[in-house]
Amino acid sequence: MTQRKVISFETIRVACKNCTLSQLCLPMGMSPEDVDRLDSIVKRSRPLHRGDHLFRSGERFRSLYVVKTGSVKTYTPSEEGGEQVLGFHLPGEIIGLDAIDQDCHACSAKVLETSAICEVPFQRFEELAASIPSLQHSMFRLLSKEIGHDAEMLLLLGKKNAEERLAAFLVSMSQRLSKRGLSPTDFYLSMSRHEIGNYLGLAVETVSRLFTRFQDEGLVKVDRKHVEILDLGTIESLAGTAQAAGSRKHSN
């Protein structure tokens, strides 16, 4: 159990109140005492490693998970190894929300790189939420935000072409990383081309070709997982309902 380099426990035992993610995470607008109460139910485990699962499809739902460092992908495994990637989750983002309804996980969550994850036992959380109105409100907002995000993805998959999809993906990564103080134009992708393609509803080859094309056009510089965005403005305009040259999108 200890064969891997153990990362200093200090980096794990940071409480909610000191957490730099607290504004992204749940404790928005809570009193210090209430943050302590929330803190007391949150479990912090040792770091997880690439390939580890937070949970698997079909398992009983017990906890929500918050990414503290690293990244996680969620996906629905279908028969015969096929899968649909539902999302990539960066620090401050919450995983497992879709399982509350059925009390059972419909998707699996796999760690993409060494990551620290907070676990929030849901039953205790619900009790807490009932007694802390601002926590209940945060949770409603969080769930709602997820629904809004899904709606954006529906639009992406339903109406956008390959170019727009990849541009939107890059913009999303850029925005989410910069929100936590990292460079919006220089970052490493923790997921493979395969996973990106799956997520965006594209073949791996299409993703690869688009990266190459964006690079040829001077929009990005790509070296394996390392992405430098050279012209964020143009990529943003591609990601919107930008009229891709010569391709009026259907208005169905």
Add this chain to the structure above:
Amino acid sequence: MTQRKVISFETIRVACKNCTLSQLCLPMGMSPEDVDRLDSIVKRSRPLHRGDHLFRSGERFRSLYVVKTGSVKTYTPSEEGGEQVLGFHLPGEIIGLDAIDQDCHACSAKVLETSAICEVPFQRFEELAASIPSLQHSMFRLLSKEIGHDAEMLLLLGKKNAEERLAAFLVSMSQRLSKRGLSPTDFYLSMSRHEIGNYLGLAVETVSRLFTRFQDEGLVKVDRKHVEILDLGTIESLAGTAQAAGSRKHSN
């Protein structure tokens, strides 16, 4: 204000406790007294008619809406009249959940046929939820369910072909209608082919051709908006990750 035929007010003034939808809607597992409290904040307006809006994108968020009879579509209007249909909402289903986060509606909701709608002022609802644990739980589940449903749509749009999409649409309609006691195999669609196509990420023509093909294959009988499902089993198998003849789906 009274130029249209007024539908008997009795049909509108039904309280939550008598509502046949109460098991689909919010008051799952609430005590009679608590249902009364919920009932007291719910507003029931006169019936709305085809084309009326519950709310429009950009408007301040104030209330959730529950379809009591009829049907509603939600969609994100984009520049130049293009739009993405996000969903069709049948009796018992709740609309506006995505607006909680931003406190502002990101999509519009338009009534597809004469419909009765319950309005639930959200602020008062939240106060109530904080004092009724089972109501808070119902709400968490409801939001979660919506997220789970969106994930299914992501899979549909990301991985399924046209045939599978339309089959899935028919199965979904069938299941939702039968859940409220209507025929699972004989119903009227309240939305146009255009709207179905938009929702499924397909061109109108494709939807039309598929209806024709399903009919030729003896799976359904279609006459304009009237659909009779003749072979639900086969349609269900098409809707799943059925291997459409001669088209191994990519496993990206």
Add this chain to the structure above:
DNA sequence: AACCCAGGTTGACATGCATCAAGGGTAAAT
């Protein structure tokens, strides 16, 4: 150092569905 192998790239080709175009049926408006 040589090997291995998963992940990535690139090219050639195939195809599902969008697009374009035209015509017919149905329901509301005059």
Add this chain to the structure above:
DNA sequence: ATTTACCCTTGATGCATGTCAACCTGGGTT
């Protein structure tokens, strides 16, 4: 009853992107 307008259907064509195949590349292993 006639007109109008929309919705739906059907056929012909083109294109974006999936599929197949080959090769490259870098990181890890023996």
